Amino acid sequence: MLSDGVDDTNRLVAFHRPALAAMPLDLYYCITSPFCRSVLLTAKALGVELNLKEVDIWAGEQHKPEYLALNPEHTVPTLVDGSLVLWESRAICTYLITKFGKDDALYPRDAVIRAKIDSLLYFDIATLFPRFKTFVASQLGGKRDATYEEKKEKFFEGLNWLERFLSRGNFAAGTDHITVADMVLVPSVTSLAESGFIPDEYTRTHEWVRRCKDGMVGYEEANGEGARLVGERIKRMISSPA
Amino acid sequence: MPLDLYYLDLSPPCRAVMLTARAVGVDLNLKVVNIMAGDHRKPEFLKVNPQHKVPFLVDGTVKLSESRAICSYLASQYGKDDSFYPNNPKARCIVDQRLYFDIGTLYQKWADFAYPGLRGLPVDQSLLEGIHEALSQFNANLMDFPWAAGNKITIADFSLVATISSMEAAGVDLQQHPHVAKWLRRCEMKMVGYKEANGDGASKFGEFLKNIIAPPSAAKKEEEKAEEKKEEKVEEKKEEKVEEKKVEEKKVEEKKVEIEIIEKENNAPVKKDDTSDSSSSDEE
Numbered sequence: 001m002l003s004d005g006v007d008d009t010n011r012l013v014a015f016h017r018p019a020l021a022a023m024p025l026d027l028y029y030c031i032t033s034p035f036c037r038s039v040l041l042t043a044k045a046l047g048v049e050l051n052l053k054e055v056d057i058w059a060g061e062q063h064k065p066e067y068l069a070l071n072p073e074h075t076v077p078t079l080v081d082g083s084l085v086l087w088e089s090r091a092i093c094t095y096l097i098t099k100f101g102k103d104d105a106l107y108p109r110d111a112v113i114r115a116k117i118d119s120l121l122y123f124d125i126a127t128l129f130p131r132f133k134t135f136v137a138s139q140l141g142g143k144r145d146a147t148y149e150e151k152k153e154k155f156f157e158g159l160n161w162l163e164r165f166l167s168r169g170n171f172a173a174g175t176d177h178i179t180v181a182d183m184v185l186v187p188s189v190t191s192l193a194e195s196g197f198i199p200d201e202y203t204r205t206h207e208w209v210r211r212c213k214d215g216m217v218g219y220e221e222a223n224g225e226g227a228r229l230v231g232e233r234i235k236r237m238i239s240s241p242a
Numbered sequence: 243m244p245l246d247l248y249y250l251d252l253s254p255p256c257r258a259v260m261l262t263a264r265a266v267g268v269d270l271n272l273k274v275v276n277i278m279a280g281d282h283r284k285p286e287f288l289k290v291n292p293q294h295k296v297p298f299l300v301d302g303t304v305k306l307s308e309s310r311a312i313c314s315y316l317a318s319q320y321g322k323d324d325s326f327y328p329n330n331p332k333a334r335c336i337v338d339q340r341l342y343f344d345i346g347t348l349y350q351k352w353a354d355f356a357y358p359g360l361r362g363l364p365v366d367q368s369l370l371e372g373i374h375e376a377l378s379q380f381n382a383n384l385m386d387f388p389w390a391a392g393n394k395i396t397i398a399d400f401s402l403v404a405t406i407s408s409m410e411a412a413g414v415d416l417q418q419h420p421h422v423a424k425w426l427r428r429c430e431m432k433m434v435g436y437k438e439a440n441g442d443g444a445s446k447f448g449e450f451l452k453n454i455i456a457p458p459s460a461a462k463k464e465e466e467k468a469e470e471k472k473e474e475k476v477e478e479k480k481e482e483k484v485e486e487k488k489v490e491e492k493k494v495e496e497k498k499v500e501i502e503i504i505e506k507e508n509n510a511p512v513k514k515d516d517t518s519d520s521s522s523s524d525e526e
Binding site: 073098111 | 292293304306307308310311312314315318319331332334335336338339341342343345346347350379382
């Protein structure tokens with residue numbers, strides 16, 4: 001029987017109803033990865049305890065045989081909940097909410113609001129973040145390759161769309177409260193911001209980031225530090241020759 | 243009232259939505275947006291969807307982009323039960339994982355490989371390897387279950403079949419992924435309105451892409467090989483000539499040195515009573 005409070009390793013013990021499993025879930029993760037940070041933020045919001053297992057993706061640890069046996073797609077994050085092994089961060093976030101949420105605030109059951117949120121989750125995985133990645137790749141080591149201008153245009157197009165989405169309400173899905181759309185978008189957006197890729201004039205984006213920082217439980221531990229780390233890494237990648 | 247779907251039949255994401263609509267029995271008012279002709283960037287469509295993408299759904303005041311979000315919306319809002327998108331978290335998360343696998347891995351790799359060709363840019367054949375790696379992942383998923391996320395058809399199947407049928411139609415060989423090939427045939431047989439909602443569009447798209455993404459033909463490869471060999475021979479001959487010249491020059495040098503030695507010997511003084519001179523005793 002678990003209760004709220006602090007155990008001897010200074011971690012918040014999860015709110016678990018006795019009917020549910022008392023075993024913490026395993027999360028294989030890397031703190032620089034925005035996809036992993038989405039799961040950390042979601043778990044913090046739900047009060048779900050995660051047994052954190054680091055995978056250094058920069059050193060290729062996701063390709064080790066033990067990890068491949070768990071996740072043959074060699075991606076992070078990977079969640080283990082008893083017999084369930086799950087990857088794809090956005091699927092993990094919504095799984096945690098629907099299984100452990102005491103209400104549906106983070107991921108409302110209303111089909112229309114949910115569809116708006118889902119659109120933003122897909123926007124993150126297939127538009128915003130990939131355009132950032134390829135834009136970074138076009139300017140490594142201080143050299144701009146032939147695709148730089150095209151990638152720059154596409155990146156800022158994506159950023160403009162985000163800025164427009166954020167004009168619909170306090171939070172990303174046009175809601176007045178935080179949802180999983182914010183949990184998923186803010187790690188990506190703060191990775192971009194810490195890398196110096198979001199100009200000041202994107203005021204709605206910057207204000208929304210501040211609202212998330214203030215409103216999200218455990219923000220600094222789950223996202224702030226990781227975003228800064230990856231920001232520094234990316235700044236190094238694009239400024240110094242290899 | 244039918245829902246408006248802005249779409250193009252060639253587009254796999256659009257066909258995923260059409261398959262879902264057929265499955266849940268929703269009427270779609272289809273509005274063609276000819277992306278190939280640039281209609282998606284014209285003012286009329288930008289007013290509808292500033293992200294200039296298809297599919298785009300209008301259901302009264304509800305306006306949605308992102309095909310997989312549209313599929314889950316249709317299944318949740320109009321499905322008579324939750325079979326196409328289960329409510330149970332453990333079942334649903336598998337469907338979701340497959341949807342994100344499609345958009346983030348399989349379809350992404352396909353688009354990276356094939357779509358530059360549509361813009362007249364070179365096609366990188368080495369990217370096919372990544373596509374086959376992703377297909378083998380999906381093949382493994384299908385070893386124990388008939389459908390993408392388990393024992394029943396779900397929106398994951400609609401999304402993945404739109405992608406994979408397009409690949410097959412464009413010439414990607416599925417023989418090395420036998421479970422995927424069988425699943426594809428199963429989809430063709432079991433999915434309501436498959437031909438109209440997906441089959442025809444996939445064939446059309448495949449025909450369009452086939453020649454663009456095909457590797458250089460065998461005959462052309464032979465031609466290119468022969469040209470390469472010719473060039474190699476010319477280079478070899480050049481090198482031979484350079485070597486010959488070097489050998490000639492060396493011979494000339496050696497001759498010069500010989501002559502110098504002989505001249506030196508001819509000019510050297512004759513030696514007589516010099517018992518300390520070892521050379522005269524050697525000459526004996």
